[in-house]
Amino acid sequence: MATQAAFVVKFPQQLARPSRVQGRPVPPARVGIAVSRGPAGKSVSAAAPRVVRCRAGGLIEPDGGRLVELVAPEEGGRRAALRREAAALPHRVRLGRVDTEWVHVLSEGWASPLRGFMRENEFLQALHFNAVRGDDGTMVNMSVPIVLAVDDAQRRAILASGATSVALVDDHDRPVAVLSDIEIYKHNKEERIARTWGTTARGLPYVDEAITNAGDWLIGGDLEVIEPIKYNDGLDQYRLSPAQLREEFARRNADAVFAFQLRNPVHNGHALLMTDTRRRLLEMGYKNPVLLLHPLGGFTKADDVPLSVRMKQHEKVLEEGVLNPESTVVAIFPSPMHYAGPTEVQWHAKARINAGANFYIVGRDPAGMGHPIEKRDLYDADHGKKVLSMAPGLERLNILPFKVAAYDRKHNKMNFFDPSRKEDFLFISGTKMRGLAKNRESPPDGFMCPGGWKVLVEYYDSLTPPEDSPKLREAVAA
Amino acid sequence: MATQAAFVVKFPQQLARPSRVQGRPVPPARVGIAVSRGPAGKSVSAAAPRVVRCRAGGLIEPDGGRLVELVAPEEGGRRAALRREAAALPHRVRLGRVDTEWVHVLSEGWASPLRGFMRENEFLQALHFNAVRGDDGTMVNMSVPIVLAVDDAQRRAILASGATSVALVDDHDRPVAVLSDIEIYKHNKEERIARTWGTTARGLPYVDEAITNAGDWLIGGDLEVIEPIKYNDGLDQYRLSPAQLREEFARRNADAVFAFQLRNPVHNGHALLMTDTRRRLLEMGYKNPVLLLHPLGGFTKADDVPLSVRMKQHEKVLEEGVLNPESTVVAIFPSPMHYAGPTEVQWHAKARINAGANFYIVGRDPAGMGHPIEKRDLYDADHGKKVLSMAPGLERLNILPFKVAAYDRKHNKMNFFDPSRKEDFLFISGTKMRGLAKNRESPPDGFMCPGGWKVLVEYYDSLTPPEDSPKLREAVAA
Numbered sequence: 001m002a003t004q005a006a007f008v009v010k011f012p013q014q015l016a017r018p019s020r021v022q023g024r025p026v027p028p029a030r031v032g033i034a035v036s037r038g039p040a041g042k043s044v045s046a047a048a049p050r051v052v053r054c055r056a057g058g059l060i061e062p063d064g065g066r067l068v069e070l071v072a073p074e075e076g077g078r079r080a081a082l083r084r085e086a087a088a089l090p091h092r093v094r095l096g097r098v099d100t101e102w103v104h105v106l107s108e109g110w111a112s113p114l115r116g117f118m119r120e121n122e123f124l125q126a127l128h129f130n131a132v133r134g135d136d137g138t139m140v141n142m143s144v145p146i147v148l149a150v151d152d153a154q155r156r157a158i159l160a161s162g163a164t165s166v167a168l169v170d171d172h173d174r175p176v177a178v179l180s181d182i183e184i185y186k187h188n189k190e191e192r193i194a195r196t197w198g199t200t201a202r203g204l205p206y207v208d209e210a211i212t213n214a215g216d217w218l219i220g221g222d223l224e225v226i227e228p229i230k231y232n233d234g235l236d237q238y239r240l241s242p243a244q245l246r247e248e249f250a251r252r253n254a255d256a257v258f259a260f261q262l263r264n265p266v267h268n269g270h271a272l273l274m275t276d277t278r279r280r281l282l283e284m285g286y287k288n289p290v291l292l293l294h295p296l297g298g299f300t301k302a303d304d305v306p307l308s309v310r311m312k313q314h315e316k317v318l319e320e321g322v323l324n325p326e327s328t329v330v331a332i333f334p335s336p337m338h339y340a341g342p343t344e345v346q347w348h349a350k351a352r353i354n355a356g357a358n359f360y361i362v363g364r365d366p367a368g369m370g371h372p373i374e375k376r377d378l379y380d381a382d383h384g385k386k387v388l389s390m391a392p393g394l395e396r397l398n399i400l401p402f403k404v405a406a407y408d409r410k411h412n413k414m415n416f417f418d419p420s421r422k423e424d425f426l427f428i429s430g431t432k433m434r435g436l437a438k439n440r441e442s443p444p445d446g447f448m449c450p451g452g453w454k455v456l457v458e459y460y461d462s463l464t465p466p467e468d469s470p471k472l473r474e475a476v477a478a
Numbered sequence: 479m480a481t482q483a484a485f486v487v488k489f490p491q492q493l494a495r496p497s498r499v500q501g502r503p504v505p506p507a508r509v510g511i512a513v514s515r516g517p518a519g520k521s522v523s524a525a526a527p528r529v530v531r532c533r534a535g536g537l538i539e540p541d542g543g544r545l546v547e548l549v550a551p552e553e554g555g556r557r558a559a560l561r562r563e564a565a566a567l568p569h570r571v572r573l574g575r576v577d578t579e580w581v582h583v584l585s586e587g588w589a590s591p592l593r594g595f596m597r598e599n600e601f602l603q604a605l606h607f608n609a610v611r612g613d614d615g616t617m618v619n620m621s622v623p624i625v626l627a628v629d630d631a632q633r634r635a636i637l638a639s640g641a642t643s644v645a646l647v648d649d650h651d652r653p654v655a656v657l658s659d660i661e662i663y664k665h666n667k668e669e670r671i672a673r674t675w676g677t678t679a680r681g682l683p684y685v686d687e688a689i690t691n692a693g694d695w696l697i698g699g700d701l702e703v704i705e706p707i708k709y710n711d712g713l714d715q716y717r718l719s720p721a722q723l724r725e726e727f728a729r730r731n732a733d734a735v736f737a738f739q740l741r742n743p744v745h746n747g748h749a750l751l752m753t754d755t756r757r758r759l760l761e762m763g764y765k766n767p768v769l770l771l772h773p774l775g776g777f778t779k780a781d782d783v784p785l786s787v788r789m790k791q792h793e794k795v796l797e798e799g800v801l802n803p804e805s806t807v808v809a810i811f812p813s814p815m816h817y818a819g820p821t822e823v824q825w826h827a828k829a830r831i832n833a834g835a836n837f838y839i840v841g842r843d844p845a846g847m848g849h850p851i852e853k854r855d856l857y858d859a860d861h862g863k864k865v866l867s868m869a870p871g872l873e874r875l876n877i878l879p880f881k882v883a884a885y886d887r888k889h890n891k892m893n894f895f896d897p898s899r900k901e902d903f904l905f906i907s908g909t910k911m912r913g914l915a916k917n918r919e920s921p922p923d924g925f926m927c928p929g930g931w932k933v934l935v936e937y938y939d940s941l942t943p944p945e946d947s948p949k950l951r952e953a954v955a956a
Contacts, residue, residue, distance in 0.1 A: 120864070121864065121868065124820070124861060124864055124865055124868065125868055127676075128608050128621075128820065128821065128865050128869070129607055129608055129609065129868075129869070129870055130606050130607055131607070131870070133868060137873075139617075139870060143606075186858060188676075188858065190676070190677055190679075191676035191677065191857075194672035194673070194675070194676045194677055194678060195672070195673055195676050197672070198605075198666075198668070198669035198672045198673050199668055199669065199672055199678065200672060200677065200678045201668075342602070342606065343606065379669075380664060380666065383602060386598070386599065386602055387602055387606050390599065390602065390603055390607075390611060391606070391607070392607055392609070392617060392870060395615075
């Protein structure tokens with residue numbers, strides 16, 4: 001298994017078809033990812049410098065110039081030593097689901113140059129400027145706080161002991177990581193929420209999940225993770241790190257990488273957009289633009305379609321040839337979802353720079369949702385695109401505004417909206433799509449590939465009210 | 479009156495004593511403020527380019543490299559023409575008190591390089607990044623939105639007519655300015671408030687005054703003001719524009735300008751701080767550091783001491799020699815007060831760069847206040863200083879953290895707090911000071927100069943409940 005292709009996404013087509021792309025050849029010497037490969041095909045960083053300089057071919061540089069990796073290397077005994085060190089630490093902070101997702105995100109360098117949970121200076125910069133200043137004085141984008149909360153008793157105990165490190169443990173009390181050179185500061189939840197979401201209305205999913213009941217203090221520090229975060233849900237193979245993605249893009253001789261963030265079921269409108277984007281990039285002179293189709297895999301709200309269902313759908317889309325596997329890499333983005341609109345879309349874009357993407361497709365109302373208590377969208381549908389295009393630290397990224405696709409009743413397929421014959425077009429929202437699937441109705445021909453639709457219907461078939469959350473039951477009933 | 483000293487602050491000492499400062503001589507050729515002087519000593523900009531290049535001596539450059547001035551010049555008939563143009567415009571937007579203060583602020587270039595009320599791109603950048611990108615791509619600090627609201631009916635009428643300019647009029651319907659190349663966009667009040675204040679709690683003074691009842695749309699555009707904004711309250715002589723201040727600093731051969739923002743009565747602790755700051759700057763090698771003592775003159779909350787009282791106090795402080803008039807310029811900063819803590823302190827500092835200050839003294843909890851509904855301060859007392867020191871676009875400004883002064887009972891005067899004998903120190907908060915003055919009690923010897931205290935007591939004497947706002951009555955009764 002210790003092959004070059006070991007972590008390539010295992011969609012049948014991708015493994016079956018040889019790569020015949022006409023990319024600009026990348027001299028092997030320039031593919032300088034300092035990543036060695038373990039026997040099981042896992043990517044682990046080389047022993048000494050855990051910060052990996054990562055410049056694969058002509059790929060965009062990670063923020064801060066170097067891709068941060070915070071997983072202890074297997075070689076040299078560091079992993080075992082760190083495990084012993086963590087076990088011996090007197091203070092343990094238990095990680096919730098979202099906390100673990102952030103440990104994952106940080107450990108692989110999605111948030112480069114961040115090297116751990118934010119200290120107060122970083123937290124304040126994220127809240128006020130949506131960017132933090134790197135060591136060299138330049139601003140890198142960082143729009144959402146990546147923080148870990150502790151409660152009053154924990155804070156008092158840590159301060160009283162004079163400890164400078166704490167162990168981070170999972171819900172079975174097993175050490176996951178060590179946070180060192182710690183700093184504890186106030187968790188002003190109201191201010192954090194107001195500045196991140198632009199509202200303090202009750203009912204924001206991330207707030208309910210990860211902030212309301214969290215401690216009143218935040219603990220920042222340098223993170224070192226004992227071993228790669230795994231979920232053992234049958235989807236870990238799709239969880240490629242930025243270093244792995246960069247290696248894959250280099251292997252494919254990509255001279256442009258365009259990222260598409262999705263948390264909803266994929267349909268043929270998306271596919272049309274992605275295919276069209278590749279065509280436009282070829283027209284711009286790129287020889288081999290590669291799509292990073294990158295569904296979000298962390299926390300999502302109760303009525304969103306679960307990751308496992310969405311991944312099955314993505315498989316079908318490639319199996320049925322809706323997207324070309326040769327120019328597509330499907331992987332999971334491990335971040336939790338904030339639903340924080342213009343603030344969050346910056347994080348979605350910035351993280352993909354670190355994975356090697358230099359083009360980012362931004363849609364209408366990215367990371368948006370309905371206002372939790374008023375009858376309107378929380379964010380203006382255009383603000384995400386506007387804010388993204390002006391954001392500090394994202395100057396190097398090319399923003400590709402989403403062209404609006406809708407169901408073209410004249411040609412019975414998804415098509416880019418043509419205002420000169422608007423009566424031909426049918427807009428099928430996520431809500432409408434879910435409604436059809438819940439009622440076991442067929443979508444219009446060509447809206448979604450048949451396999452993808454089947455996956456969705458089967459998911460709703462599997463929902464039995466007693467197992468659902470009240471919110472989900474409500475959504476299904478709606 | 480058309481003399482060089484025409485707009486020098488008219489404190490007796492300043493006019494009586496000749497300037498004997500040992501400043502680095504500034505060659506007259508470098509004092510390149512393109513400002514001509516009218517017969518009444520008013521500063522008006524030269525005819526053709528209304529943007530004035532302003533590099534007096536070694537003073538810090540204004541944001542964007544050029545000081546913006548938006549008042550029509552008297553010469554060349556532009557003022558009369560603009561007045562006619564404004565009178566003929568079909569759409570008129572009436573300016574409230576705070577709106578007029580912003581017109582004043584914009585017209586004199588405090589917000590350089592801003593050339594009018596914000597369009598949506600600037601508004602979004604201010605909200606999300608506390609900074610806007612200038613024409614050359616660099617970020618300049620801009621932390622509070624400077625916007626003008628219109629209601630739904632006005633918006634519909636303007637859009638229906640296809641107008642590209644509107645007249646801005648005072649409460650007697652007299653034209654004040656023209657806003658051209660307009661853009662109308664949504665005024666999402668909740669989001670604006672949340673992102674500016676970090677809370678949406680009811681009772682924020684600026685929100686109550688200028689946002690809650692404002693229109694649901696914002697109108698941005700290029701501003702041209704017919705004539706300088708005057709208030710005719712006996713204090714206009716203190717309202718020096720950034721260009722006038724720069725000229726005054728150059729005249730005094732200042733090689734450093736340190737600004738002190740104050741909205742509370744000045745006491746000897748402030749004076750100690752300012753004197754000590756000058757001493758430190760001299761130690762740093764500056765030959766003639768000049769203090770810009772710069773009380774805020776726009777909207778303040780009902781229980782703050784009014785501007786007229788504070789200015790009388792400032793006069794006494796200089797008359798009684800608490801501060802040295804030779805190295806002090808007292809002027810009024812025309813901005814309204816947001817009480818937005820770390821967000822607002824950036825605006826306070828940025829505006830002073832445009833007036834020529836390269837040092838800014840920042841205190842504990844700048845622009846802070848109590849939380850409107852919870853029993854705590856709205857902002858962490860240290861956040862203002864921290865955020866200011868990291869803010870984008872303020873890299874050129876030297877931040878001088880406030881040293882804490884308190885009443886030293888051992889030496890019967892204000893002194894810097896010495897933690898080794900903390901029992902000797904008495905902290906006299908603004909609330910406590912107001913309480914003493916309201917009760918006609920004397921403050922401890924040396925807390926405030928006698929003349930300054932008298933002014934404060936006379937103010938509280940003059941307050942008769944029937945004339946007060948309920949909030950003020952409550953504050954007086956407390």
